[in-house]
Amino acid sequence: MRRAGTMKSRRADGSSRPPVAVWLAGTIGLDAYASMAERLAWDVSEPDGRPPTLVLYELPPAITIGRLGSRADVALSDDELRSRGLEVRFVGRGGGAVLHGPGQIGIGLFAALADLGLDRHAVGPYLERLEAGLEGAVRGLRCGAARDSRIHGVLGRTGLLAAIGVAVRRGVVWHGGFLNIQPALELHRRIHSVPVAAG
Numbered sequence: 001m002r003r004a005g006t007m008k009s010r011r012a013d014g015s016s017r018p019p020v021a022v023w024l025a026g027t028i029g030l031d032a033y034a035s036m037a038e039r040l041a042w043d044v045s046e047p048d049g050r051p052p053t054l055v056l057y058e059l060p061p062a063i064t065i066g067r068l069g070s071r072a073d074v075a076l077s078d079d080e081l082r083s084r085g086l087e088v089r090f091v092g093r094g095g096g097a098v099l100h101g102p103g104q105i106g107i108g109l110f111a112a113l114a115d116l117g118l119d120r121h122a123v124g125p126y127l128e129r130l131e132a133g134l135e136g137a138v139r140g141l142r143c144g145a146a147r148d149s150r151i152h153g154v155l156g157r158t159g160l161l162a163a164i165g166v167a168v169r170r171g172v173v174w175h176g177g178f179l180n181i182q183p184a185l186e187l188h189r190r191i192h193s194v195p196v197a198a199g
Contacts, residue, residue, distance in 0.1 A: 020111075021050070025057035030089055033059065033106075040110040041167075041174040052111030059100035062087045063191065066165045069096030073192035084187075093175040095152065095165030099191045103183035107134070107176045113168075120171030127152060127164065134162040134177055151194040153177075158185060163193045 028036070036055075043050035063074055063086055074081075074088060074097055081088060086099075100106070109130070113120050116129075131147055135154045138145035138161055146155050152164035163178045180188070 019051045021053045023053060023055045025055050027058045027060060029060060030062055030064070030087070033057065034091070037108065037110070037174055040108075041169060041172050044110050044112055044115075045170045045172045050110075052109065052115050055106075055108040055110070057106045057108065058102070058104065059106055061085060061101035062089060063097055063099050064089050064091045064093075064165075065097045066091060066093045066095035068094060069192075073097040075190040075192070076187075091165075093165035093167045095163055096193050097191050098163045098165065098178050098193050099183070099188055100178065101183065103181050105179045105181060107179060108174065109176045110172065110174045112172050114171065116173075123166075123168050123173070126173055127166065130166070130177060131162075131164060134164075134179060137179070138162070153194050159188065160193055 025036075040050065040053055040055070044052060061084070063081075065071070065073065065088065071088065076084075076086070113122055113126060116126065118125055131152060131154060135145045135147055138154060138156065143161075144157055145161060147153070148155060153160055154162035161180055163180075165177070166173055166175050168174075
């Protein structure tokens with residue numbers, strides 16, 4: 001895992017905010033990512049612990065299912081999953097089912113909400129910022145991007161461009177999103193990744 005660098009920012013009151021560490025993790029297995037995520041979430045929650053940390057990574061071919069998803073969101077039989085070498089794993093993030101593999105970048109931010117200038121319970125505003133940031137990144141590449149108020153994620157002409165799935169513990173956000181750069185679209189169309197919000 002390579003650490004790309006840090007950057008400093010200032011809070012609204014003018015005081016220094018802890019630096020943000022950026023890690024370029026490359027391809028990382030599901031178990032290794034889960035262990036790393038637990039450790040980072042714990043470390044950034046400590047008063048004098050790790051600064052907010054952004055991790056960019058790629059997962060091997062697999063399907064993870066967050067708290068809003070179910071096995072029914074995966075339109076592949078157990079035999080098809082086995083033949084394609086796709087493990088299905090339920091994980092502790094929000095969001096639905098997400099297909100992972102080459103052509104997708106995982107974006108994990110591990111930070112105390114207070115270090116992001118938010119109240120420790122302000123998950124909604126954090127999700128709004130995360131989605132807006134991902135949408136801005138896609139538009140910066142001159143690609144069409146849009147959001148739908150009923151779901152968390154960024155949509156494009158071909159479907160879902162970025163799925164969102166975060167967890168919050170002790171005022172700390174972790175995990176983040178999955179940005180589809182050039183995935184295998186045939187498989188993505190068989191995974192229902194965007195649970196619609198109630199109401």
